[in-house]
Amino acid sequence: MYAQQVDTGSKSLKTLDEMGPEERHFQEKVNAETKIEPKNWMPDGYRKTLIRQISQHAHSEIVGMLPEGNWLTRAPSLKRKLQLMAKIQDEAGHGLYLYSAMETLGADRDEEIEKLHRGEVKFSSIFTYPTLSWADMGAIGWLVDGAAIVNQVPLQRCSYGPYARAMIRVCKEESFHQRQGYEVLLTMMREGTDEQKEMVQDAINRFWWPSLMMFGPSDDNSPNSAQSMAWKIKRHSNDELRQRFLDQTVPQLEFLGCTAPDPDLKWNEDTGHYDFGAIDWQEFFDVLKGHSPTGIERIQQRKSAIDEGRWVRDAAVAYAEKQKASAA
Amino acid sequence: MAEWTLFEVFVRSKHGLNHKHVGSVHAADATMALENARELYTRRNEGVSIWVVPAAQITATAGDEKDAFFDPAEDKVYRHASFYKLPPEVDQM
C-alpha cells in the first residue's frame, strides 16, 4: 500500500498477562476501541511503527505527485488541466496532513524527509513506474487511487487518533480522484480514436500488476502484521484487501471494454471472488529497494526541490527574525 | 532539525461555531502560518476564520492524568440537566 512492509520490531505478540501495568492499560484501551492520543502513554514499538508507517504514507503522497506532475504541463484540455492540478494539489495536502499526524508522535518532518532523500526509508512501490501517456493519468486515478481507498478506508478507524482523523479527511477529499481517473479512461474508450483506445489498454497493461502489488506480499503469517493488528493500526490482511480491490475493479474493467494482462483472471463461483495469476514479487522487492530507474529519479527530484529551495526557506526565517527584532 | 516553526491550526468552519483543531503547518512566521493554513485546510471552502498558535506555546494536560484531572467532575451529577427529575407537564424545560 502507500505504507508497505512496515517493521513493528516485534517477533511475537505479548499476552495481557505478560505486559506491565502501563502497557496493559494501553492495550485494554486499544481493545475497547478507545483512541490513543499524542500525550497518552504508548509502547515504544507502537510509536516507532506509527512513525514509520505514517511517514512512509506521507512520503508516498508527496512522491506520488511526480508521476502525475509529469503530465500537468501537457494536459490536453482546460478541464483536464484543472482537474489534474486540483488532484495533485490534494496529494500535497494529504502528504501535509499525514506529516502533521506524524509530528504529534514527536518525529520531525524535515528529518524524516531527509531520511527519504538519503534512501533510508521507503515510499510506495507504485510511484516508481513511469507515466508514458496521458491515459496513465486515468489509470493512476482509477487503479492506484482505487487501491489506496481500499487501504485507507479501514485506516479511518486506526487506534491512533491523529492518524485516523487525517485519514477521514483524506478519504473525504479523495472521493473525486478515482472517479476522475475512471472518467478520463471512459471518455477515451467511448469517444476517442482507435489510437486513444490503444493508449488506454496499454496504460492498464502497465499499471495492472503494480496496482495489485501495492497491497504488499501475503502477510498472513507475519509477526509484523499480527502486531499491527493487535495494536489496531491495521485491520485487514494484505491478501484480504487485495481481493477486495480486485473484486470491485474487474467489473469496472469490463465496463470500460478493456482487459487485464492476466490470463488466469476469472470469476470463481465457489468462492464468490475473482481468481488471479501469480504476482512477480521479485519485481516488487527490487522496486522497493530503490532499484528502478524512475524510482531513483523521483527521489532525486524531491531532493533537489528541497535542496534548491533552502535559500528561500532561509530567507523566510531571516526575515521573520528581523521582523521580530524590530517589533521588540 | 526543523527549519520552520510548527504551528497548530484551528478553523472556524461556519459563523457561530467554535474554532476546531484541524492539524498543523510549518511556517517561518505567524503571517505565513495563517496563509499556509488557509491554503491547506480551507481548499474546499471549509473555513471562515483561522487561528494559528506555535505548537511549543500550547500547554496541555498530560495524556494519562485523566483520573486526577477529570474524574472529580464525574460525580457532580447535579451539574447536568438530566439530574433534575420534573413531572411530565413541565419536563420540556
Next chain:
Amino acid sequence: MNALTQYLLRLADTDMVLAQRLCEWCGKAPALEEEVAMMNVGLDLLGQARNWYDYAAELLDDGRDADQLAFRRNEREYRNLLLAEYPRGDYAVTTAKQFFFDVWHHRVLTRLSGSSDERIAGLAAKGLKEASYHRRRSTEWMLRLGQGTEESHRRLADAVQNLWRFTYELTDTDAVEDELAEAGIGAGNVGDAWRAEVSRVLEQAGLDVPEPARHFYLDGKNGKHTEQLGFLLAEMQYLPRAYPDATW
C-alpha cells in the same frame, strides 16, 4: 477580430501562460506548503483563463471553443503579456514575475468589475477576490526575499532587473485598450497606480526602483513574442496537436 475579442484573448492568454509556468513548479517548490500555495494560484488563473476564453469564443462565433483557443493557436496568435512567458527561473524570478503581474491584475480587475459590459464586470468581480489574495501573497514574498538573506536579496535584485524590461506592457496601453476604455468596457491605463505600488514595495524590500522600462519592438499584446513562448506552447499543446481528432 474586434477590439473586445482581442482584449479578452489578451486577458485569457496571459492567465493561461502564467498558469502554465506555475504548472512547471509542480514537485519542485521550495517547501511543501509552497507547493500547495502555488497550485492554488495556478488553479485560480486557469479558471479565469477559461472564463475569458469562453466569452471570446462566443464573440468569435466561428465554431472554436475555449479549448481550441487555448490549444490550437500558435505563438503569433497568442496575445499574452511578455512578462508571463518569461521562463520560471528560480523562486525569485517567479516571485517578482507574479508580483508585477498581481499588482497589475488587481488594478485591472478592480476597474473591470465596474465595466459597462456586464459579463466582464461579473467575471472580474469574481476574479478580483482571487487576485487580491495573490497580490498580498506575492507582496509578502517580495519583502521576505528582499529583506531576508544576502543571497535572497541578490537573487531578487537580479530577477527584478531581468523582468523589468517587459513591464512597459503593464504601464502602457495601445489603441485596442484605449478604445475599450473610452467605451467604458476596458480597464484602460493602470500604469500610474502600478508604478506607485511597485515602487513602494521595491523600496520596502530594500531594492532599487529602476527607470521606467522603454517600449521596444516586442509586443506580446499583438503577437510579437520572445522565443520562449514557442517552446511553452509546444509542450502545452502537444496532445491536441498530435491527435487532432481525439476527444479527451
